[in-house]
Each structure stands twice: as C-alpha cells, then as structure tokens.
Amino acid sequence: MATDATTSGAGGPNAESVFGPPRRRIGEKLIAAALFCAAATSVIITIGIVVSLTGETLTFFADKAVSVSGFLTGGQWTPLFSDPEFGIRPLVQGTLIITGIALLVAIPLGIGTAAFLSEYASPRVRKTVKPTLELLAGVPTVVFGYFALTFFTPTVLNSILGLDVSVFNGLAGGLIVGVLIVPTIASVAEDAMSAVPQSLREGAYGLGASRRQVSVRVVVPAALSGITAGIVLGASRAVGETMVVLIAAGQVPTTSLDPRNPMETMTAFIGATGKGDVPTGSTGYKAIFAVGFALFVITLVLNTISIRFVRRYRQVYE
Amino acid sequence: MSTDKLTTGAIVREVSDQEAADQKHAPVPVVAHHDVIDETVENPVFVTEDLSVSYGSSPAVLDVSLRIAEKEITAFIGPSGCGKSTIIRCFNRMNDLIPAARVEGMVRYHGLDLYGDDIDSVQVRKRIGMVFQKPNPFPKSIYDNIAFGPKVLGMSGSMDEIVEQALRRASLWDDVKDRLKDNAFGMSGGQQQRLCIARALATNPDVLLMDEPCSALDPISTGRIEDLMHELKETVSIVIVTHNMQQAARVSDRTAFFIVDMDSSEEARIGRLVEYGPTDRIFTNPHDRRTEEYVSGKFG
Amino acid sequence: MTTAPARSASEVLGKASSSHRLRDRSFVLLLAALTSVALIVLAVLLIDTGIDGIPQISISFLTNFPSAFPAKAGIQSAITGTLWLMGVVTFVIVPLGVASALYLEEYADGSRWWNRIIEVNIQNLAAVPSIVYGILGLAYIVRGPLSLGRTVLAGGLTLSLVVLPVVIITGREAIRAVPPSIREGALALGATRWQAIWRQILPASIPGIATGVILSISRAIGETAPLILVGAATFVAFNPSGLDSPFTALPLQIFSWISQPNDEFRLLAAAAIIVLLVILVVLNAVAIRLRNRYQQRW
Numbered sequence: 001m002a003t004d005a006t007t008s009g010a011g012g013p014n015a016e017s018v019f020g021p022p023r024r025r026i027g028e029k030l031i032a033a034a035l036f037c038a039a040a041t042s043v044i045i046t047i048g049i050v051v052s053l054t055g056e057t058l059t060f061f062a063d064k065a066v067s068v069s070g071f072l073t074g075g076q077w078t079p080l081f082s083d084p085e086f087g088i089r090p091l092v093q094g095t096l097i098i099t100g101i102a103l104l105v106a107i108p109l110g111i112g113t114a115a116f117l118s119e120y121a122s123p124r125v126r127k128t129v130k131p132t133l134e135l136l137a138g139v140p141t142v143v144f145g146y147f148a149l150t151f152f153t154p155t156v157l158n159s160i161l162g163l164d165v166s167v168f169n170g171l172a173g174g175l176i177v178g179v180l181i182v183p184t185i186a187s188v189a190e191d192a193m194s195a196v197p198q199s200l201r202e203g204a205y206g207l208g209a210s211r212r213q214v215s216v217r218v219v220v221p222a223a224l225s226g227i228t229a230g231i232v233l234g235a236s237r238a239v240g241e242t243m244v245v246l247i248a249a250g251q252v253p254t255t256s257l258d259p260r261n262p263m264e265t266m267t268a269f270i271g272a273t274g275k276g277d278v279p280t281g282s283t284g285y286k287a288i289f290a291v292g293f294a295l296f297v298i299t300l301v302l303n304t305i306s307i308r309f310v311r312r313y314r315q316v317y318e
Numbered sequence: 319m320s321t322d323k324l325t326t327g328a329i330v331r332e333v334s335d336q337e338a339a340d341q342k343h344a345p346v347p348v349v350a351h352h353d354v355i356d357e358t359v360e361n362p363v364f365v366t367e368d369l370s371v372s373y374g375s376s377p378a379v380l381d382v383s384l385r386i387a388e389k390e391i392t393a394f395i396g397p398s399g400c401g402k403s404t405i406i407r408c409f410n411r412m413n414d415l416i417p418a419a420r421v422e423g424m425v426r427y428h429g430l431d432l433y434g435d436d437i438d439s440v441q442v443r444k445r446i447g448m449v450f451q452k453p454n455p456f457p458k459s460i461y462d463n464i465a466f467g468p469k470v471l472g473m474s475g476s477m478d479e480i481v482e483q484a485l486r487r488a489s490l491w492d493d494v495k496d497r498l499k500d501n502a503f504g505m506s507g508g509q510q511q512r513l514c515i516a517r518a519l520a521t522n523p524d525v526l527l528m529d530e531p532c533s534a535l536d537p538i539s540t541g542r543i544e545d546l547m548h549e550l551k552e553t554v555s556i557v558i559v560t561h562n563m564q565q566a567a568r569v570s571d572r573t574a575f576f577i578v579d580m581d582s583s584e585e586a587r588i589g590r591l592v593e594y595g596p597t598d599r600i601f602t603n604p605h606d607r608r609t610e611e612y613v614s615g616k617f618g
Numbered sequence: 619m620t621t622a623p624a625r626s627a628s629e630v631l632g633k634a635s636s637s638h639r640l641r642d643r644s645f646v647l648l649l650a651a652l653t654s655v656a657l658i659v660l661a662v663l664l665i666d667t668g669i670d671g672i673p674q675i676s677i678s679f680l681t682n683f684p685s686a687f688p689a690k691a692g693i694q695s696a697i698t699g700t701l702w703l704m705g706v707v708t709f710v711i712v713p714l715g716v717a718s719a720l721y722l723e724e725y726a727d728g729s730r731w732w733n734r735i736i737e738v739n740i741q742n743l744a745a746v747p748s749i750v751y752g753i754l755g756l757a758y759i760v761r762g763p764l765s766l767g768r769t770v771l772a773g774g775l776t777l778s779l780v781v782l783p784v785v786i787i788t789g790r791e792a793i794r795a796v797p798p799s800i801r802e803g804a805l806a807l808g809a810t811r812w813q814a815i816w817r818q819i820l821p822a823s824i825p826g827i828a829t830g831v832i833l834s835i836s837r838a839i840g841e842t843a844p845l846i847l848v849g850a851a852t853f854v855a856f857n858p859s860g861l862d863s864p865f866t867a868l869p870l871q872i873f874s875w876i877s878q879p880n881d882e883f884r885l886l887a888a889a890a891i892i893v894l895l896v897i898l899v900v901l902n903a904v905a906i907r908l909r910n911r912y913q914q915r916w
Binding site for chain 2: 727813818
C-alpha cells in the first residue's frame with residue numbers, strides 16, 4: 001500500500017511509486033473537445049445567418065433596379081411587378097404600427113398580470129394561472145392567425161364593436177399579436193418583481209402603506225429594469241411574429257396609417273414571397289434577404305437591450 | 319494583526335504600534351515555529367510547508383506548516399472562516415475544482431509533492447478519500463453508491479464482496495443488507511453519512527479526509543460515526559475538520575487550532591494555524607493564549 | 619393598573635378612510651381583470667376552433683390525403699410529415715443540445731472570452747425570429763452548401779436550428795439543478811471529470827433534460843413560418859418515403875387551408891388545428907408527467 005518515504009530528502013519518491021503508473025486519458029480530452037465543438041455550433045449558426053443574409057443583401061443592392069437610398073426612403077414596395085419599386089418604408093411602417101398596437105395591449109396586460117401574480121395571487125391561483133399562460137405561449141401562432149381572421153375580425157371587430165374593418169386589417173393583427181406576447185412580458189416582469197427583496201416591501205408596510213401603494217410605488221419602480229426588459233423582449237417578438245400578420249393583416253404594402261386597412265409587415269412580406277416559388281437569383285428572391293437582414297438587425301438590437309436590462313436588475317438584487 | 323499583546327508559547331512579544339505598521343504588508347506569524355509543525359510526528363502521511371490558499375486576489379488561509387501522522391486521527395478546529403476546510407481540500411486537490419483558487423507552498427504526501435507537475439489529481443483522489451459536511455449519496459441504490467468508486471477505478475474482484483466488505487467496515491452492513499437495491503435517499507441522515515464513508519472505503523484509500531462529517535447529524539448518529547473512526551484508524555489515516563471541540567477532544571490524537579484574522583486593511587478574513595500538537599496537550603496545556611480562550615469556550 | 623374602557627379601532631388608530639379601502643379593492647379587481655384578458659382570449663379561441671373543427675373530424679379526415687374537394691380532403695400526409703420532422707428534430711437536438719449544455723455547465727471557464735461569446739450568442743439566437751431561420755434554411759440548407767432540396771431532412775434541420783437554443787438553455791438548467799455535492803462526491807472517489815458527468819450528473823439530470831427536449835419538439839412542430847420558406851409543399855398526396863422525400867406538415871396544411879377563400883376549407887383548417895393542439899397537449903402532458911414523476915428532489 002503506502003510507500004515508505006521520508007519527508008523531504010533529496011529527490012524524494014516519484015509519482016509512480018506512490019500512485020502507480022500514470023494514465024494518459026486521451027478519451028477525456030477528446031470528449032471535452034467534442035463537447036466544445038457542439039457548443040461552438042451555435043456560433044456557426046449565427047455566422048451562417050449573418051453571412052447568408054449579408055451576401056444576398058449585397059447582391060440585392062448591386063441590382064440596377066435597386067438603390068440604397070430608394071430602399072431606405074422609398075414609399076413603394078412592389079418587388080414582384082415588372083417595373084419593381086423597392087422602398088422598404090411601407091413594410092417598416094406596417095411592422096411599427098402592428099408592433100405599436102400589440103404593445104398598447106400587451107404592456108398593461110403583461111404588467112397587470114405580473115403584478116397580480118407576484119403581489120396578490122394566492123399560491124393556488126398562481127398554480128392555475130401560470131401554466132395557462134404557458135399554454136397560451138405554446139399555442140402555435142398559425143392558430144392565432146386563424147382565430148384573428150375567422151373570429152376576431154368578423155365577430156369582435158365588426159359585429160360587436162362595429163369598427164367596419166376590412167377582412168384583412170392591421171388592427172386585428174396587432175391586437176392578437178398583443179395577446180400573444182403577454183406571456184413573454186408577464187413572465188420576465190414577474191421574475192423581476194419577485195426578485196425585489198421582501199425587506200423593501202416591509203419597509204413600506206412599516207410606514208403604513210397599503211398593499212396597492214407598496215405594489216405601485218415600491219415594487220414596480222424597484223423592478224423597473226426587469227419590466228423594461230420584458231417589454232423590449234415582447235416588442236422583439238412582435239416585430240418577428242410572422243403567421244398572425246401574414247394571415248390576418250393582409251399582404252398589401254401601404255403607407256396608409258389607418259389600421260382598419262390591410263397592411264404588410266416585413267415578416268409577412270418574407271413569408272408571402274417565400275411561399276410562392278421565387279426563382280433563385282431574381283430580385284424578388286434577393287429582396288427576401290434584404291428585408292430579413294433588416295429584421296435580424298432590429299430584433300438583435302432589441303434583444304441586446306433586453307439582456308442589458310435583465311442583467312441590471314440581476315446585479316442589484318441577486 | 320491587531321496590536322494586542324500576543325502570548326505565544328514561551329515567547330512574549332510586545333507589539334509596538336510601529337511594528338504593527340511595519341507588518342501592514344507583510345504579516346508575519348507571531349507563533350513559534352516548533353509549536354506549529356509538531357516535530358514529534360515521525361512517520362508523516364502529509365507534510366505542509368507554508369501552505370497558502372487564495373481565492374482570486376484575496377488570501378483565504380496563510381502559511382500553514384504541519385506534519386500529519388500516519389494511522390492517527392488529526393483534528394482541525396477553529397472558528398468558521400479560519401480556513402480549516404480549505405486546507406483539508408488541498409490534501410486531495412479538491413480545490414482544483416474552484417477555478418479561482420490558487421495554492422502556494424508545499425503539500426507532501428508520503429514525501430511526494432502533491433502539486434507537482436506529474437501528479438494526476440484523479441489518481442490522488444483514489445488514494446485519499448473524502449467525506450463531506452452534508453451526506454451526499456448519489457440518487458441511486460445503496461449498492462450502486464458503493465460500487466461506483468470501484469467501478470470507475472476498474473477494481474478487480476467480485477463487486478458483491480467489495481460492497482459487503484465496505485459496508486461492514488462502515489458498520490452499516492447489518493442495517494442495510496436486506497435492502498441493498500433501495501434508493502439511498504430513503505436512509506436516515508446518519509446512515510447516509512455512514513454510506514458515504516463506506517463509499518469512500520470501498521476504494522481502499524490510504525487516507526480519509528472528513529470535512530465536518532457530523533455537523534448535519536443528531537448526537538446518536540454522531541456517536542456511531544466517532545466509534546467508527548476509532549475502528550478505522552487501525553487501517554487508514556484520518557484528518558477531520560470539526561467545529562465541535564468536544565468531538566476533537568474525544569476522537570483525535572492530534573489537534574491543529576486555526577483562527578481568523580482580519581488583514582491589515584480590516585477587509586479580508588484570513589485563516590492561520592495557531593497551534594498544533596497532541597490533543598491532550600492542546601486541551602490541557604495550550605501554549606497560545608488564543609488556543610486557551612477557544613478551548614475554554616471564551617470565543618468561537 | 620387602571621382598566622381603561624374598551625375603545626373602538628377608529629378611536630385608537632384614527633378614522634379609516636373608506637375611499638382608501640375602496641381604491642385598494644378596485645385595484646385588485648383591475649389587476650385580476652387584466653390577468654384574465656389573455657386567458658379569456660385563449661378560452662374563446664379554443665371554443666371557437668372547437669365549434670368550427672370538431673364536427674369535421676372523422677376517420678376519413680385523418681386518413682385521407684389533401685384534395686381539391688373539401689369533402690374528400692384529409693391530413694394523413696400532414697400527420698406523417700409532422701412525425702418525420704419530429705424524428706429529425708429529436709435526432710439533431712438531443713446530442714447537440716445536451717453536449718452544448720454539458721460543455722457550458724461542466725467545462726466552460728466563464729472568464730474566457732470565447733465561452734462568453736458562446737453564452738451571449740445562445741441567448742441572442744433564442745430570440746431571433748423563426749422566419750429568419752427559415753431564410754437561413756432556404757439559402758444554405760435547401761440551396762447553397764447543403765443543397766438538400768425541399769426535403770424532410772431540410773425541413774427538420776431548419777426546425778432544429780429554431781429550437782436548439784431552447785434545448786440548450788433548459789438543458790443547462792437541468793444540469794445546474796444537480797447539486798455540486800454530487801459532482802464533488804464522485805470526484806473525491808477518484809472518478810475523472812467525464813466519469814462523474816456520465817455516471818452521476820447526467821443520469822440525475824435526465825428528467826429535466828427530457829422535459830426540455832419534449833417542450834422544444836412541441837414548439838418545433840407548431841412552427842409554420844420557417845417551413846413556408848424552406849418550401850415544404852402544401853399539396854402532397856403521399857406520405858414521405860424517407861429523409862429525401864418532399865413533405866408537408868400539419869401547420870403548413872392549416873396555413874394552406876386558411877389561405878383558401880372557400881369557407882369549407884377554413885373549417886378543415888379548424889379541424890387540423892384541433893389535431894395539432896391535441897398532439898401538443900399530449901406532448902406537454904408527457905413532459906409534465908416526466909418532471910413530476912422522475913425529477914429528483916434534492
């Protein structure tokens with residue numbers, strides 16, 4: 001068993017005499033390398049997205065029918081016409097209007113839900129509401145598109161509210177996308193509210209504040225960066241949402257500001273154009289990539305902002 | 319270092335303000351060297367020389383020099399934060415798992431530099447077993463818990479026999495022989511901890527490191543583990559970290575006493591070894607005033 | 619000691635303002651109302667779709683192939699296509715996702731820049747719109763370097779990319795839930811890093827990992843936008859015969875029927891939605907069951 005050895009002495013025993021022959025463990029290193037490669041795949045995916053989008057986008061702008069200034073400022077988007085126009089403004093505007101409507105709905109609903117769950121709901125209520133919200137988040141968006149087109153527009157908007165909207169309209173798209181992103185905002189905001197230390201609440205209660213005052217004046221301000229993160233992430237999801245707007249908002253690029261009319265978002269354009277068999281190399285095909293590139297950049301910026309805000313509240317309270 | 323008068327063995331030092339200022343950046347242990355090393359240990363299993371561990375830039379424990387005897391029970395005592403667990407984790411290189419931890423100085427195991435370039439920490443751990451503060455059985459059957467070590471080490475022989483022998487050595491066999499296939503999480507805390515000891519014994523280690531093994535247990539379970547330690551020291555060397563002085567007095571042959579110091583800027587807590595020697599002497603005739611205060615319950 | 623006459627709360631504490639209390643109560647009601655809106659929408663959606671779709675569901679609807687005549691149209695090829703996609707997605711995301719999660723939790727030194735890049739990158743990928751993955755699939759998987767064409771494999775790979783970040787993130791959570799004491803216990807017995815992972819950490823985290831994988835698969839099979847771009851055909855009157863076969867899938871079939879102006883086709887879409895939702899509910903139930911039954915309580 002143990003090797004007899006003196007404490008120090010010149011030379012001393014070597015590792016082999018105490019522990020037996022050394023092992024190489026090449027397998028261990030190979031496994032570590034393989035796992036690293038798997039994790040690095042995600043970086044390759046990102047590179048793939050960036051390279052594929054930029055490559056075709058550059059050739060898109062090299063097309064003589066397209067100019068960068070026309071793309072950024074033009075008010076006409078008719079890529080599949082024989083005399084095409086490539087002004088992205090109608091698509092950006094459609095995206096902004098629908099995202100704006102969605103946020104108008106989702107911000108109060110999301111924050112209200114988060115505050116209710118974090119500050120008021122009994123454990124039993126939480127146990128029913130939270131999985132239901134997860135269920136809502138798990139319903140495929142094509143289903144929401146169907147709902148917006150066949151029920152929400154004709155029954156709710158036209159019959160009940162009498163808004164006289166078109167069959168395809170930005171309002172239904174925006175409202176339903178708003179409901180769709182409620183779970184996103186609610187869950188991030190609730191995490192942030194739950195992370196507010198109990199001592200802060202107790203401090204306010206100790207001064208005679210009511211539960212409402214504690215929620216509104218203490219918890220919400222303390223959780224503000226987390227709530228902001230949720231809203232930004234929700235906005236990013238609304239910008240990237242495809243199926244609801246493709247089905248319910250129409251495929252008419254327009255500069256009209258009236259949400260009762262059909263409008264086309266960036267995502268809906270990509271979906272509608274990609275659906276038809278666009279020939280590779282046509283300007284229409286390349287336009288998919290140019291719009292996709294703009295979409296990717298917008299959502300990337302929004303995600304980065306959201307991650308920043310989340311990190312900020314984590315630093316403060318965790 | 320404070321400017322208190324420190325009594326260390328036979329040496330009494332008056333620490334002047336000037337000296338304290340001088341020590342600001344180079345704190346010097348004010349204990350006599352022979353008290354710490356314990357030269358009476360003739361056949362040491364571990365020898366440390368100026369062993370220091372730091373996490374990131376802040377030192378956790380500084381300049382520990384001691385010799386740990388073979389086939390004895392050595393206890394590390396001291397208030398929490400004194401670095402006793404950090405030191406014991408150098409003996410099987412568990413500190414390797416903490417990326418920020420840096421170990422300086424020397425640890426010799428049977429004369430061999432444990433932190434030498436040619437040392438494989440995995441092979442170190444198969445000779446030097448460890449039992450942790452909280453019982454940590456694997457979420458598997460009792461049998462599989464014991465068999466894991468021998469399997470990963472590729473030990474030959476009948477696994478059933480290895481398992482039975484390990485459980486017998488941990489005085490657990492009679493309790494569990496009829497339910498070897500049951501999940502270990504169904505056992506009581508004390509049984510779980512003895513299972514963890516049995517698990518460590520199954521690989522036939524030379525040394526057993528025990529990091530506060532009874533802190534999560536009731537007094538009866540604690541007593542059984544202490545009895546077990548007495549039996550085990552026939553075959554293995556044991557180093558036990560404990561915050562319980564009575565336990566150290568009951569089970570150990572030698573005791574090392576650690577303290578927590580504030581560093582000169584009063585910001586970081588640094589552990590130091592104060593006194594080391596036969597347990598009887600440490601408890602009846604401590605040389606250092608701080609040891610005396612601790613063992614007599616004045617602080618800690 | 620003198621005994622004071624009993625005094626009312628308002629004498630001692632001052633007069634409670636009734637408007638205050640009213641405001642508090644209406645605030646709770648407001649929050650509860652806001653919370654219920656999304657839930658009500660979900661309920662109305664399920665009821666409306668059920669009313670439209672359930673009468674359409676029959677054996678022949680499940681076993682027929684798509685048809686130009688609503689009465690004869692069915693979803694057999696859409697169901698088999700979806701099953702094939704599930705197979706491909708599982709095959710890709712399980713090894714890739716688990717390996718990535720293991721690397722990030724067990725091997726990666728978070729202070730190294732390349733590991734930080736991988737982490738941030740996965741966080742970002744999780745929020746990239748799925749249609750952007752569709753563009754990537756169109757450019758590089760259907761065409762471009764992989765040139766797989768509009769096949770089951772191309773569709774499955776594209777969907778795998780969409781959900782891979784989710785698998786990695788949930789996998790990491792499952793691995794992190796295994797207490798460090800288990801890792802220490804294994805290593806202290808002389809196990810190598812991989813032995814500790816393979817024999818102790820991974821088995822203990824499998825229920826959590828499996829839950830994440832199932833939820834990712836259920837997300838993948840509801841994704842429509844990427845498949846539109848990858849160009850799965852919507853009129854496929856045969857089952858896929860292999861990975862290189864053209865295919866359709868349930869969400870695509872639904873989208874295709876919704877796009878028809880004919881109301882009868884829209885009712886078929888509702889029926890197909892119900893089938894899709896049932897599959898999703900079953901998958902989720904399995905995931906929850908798995909989590910409750912096998913998850914180790916530490």
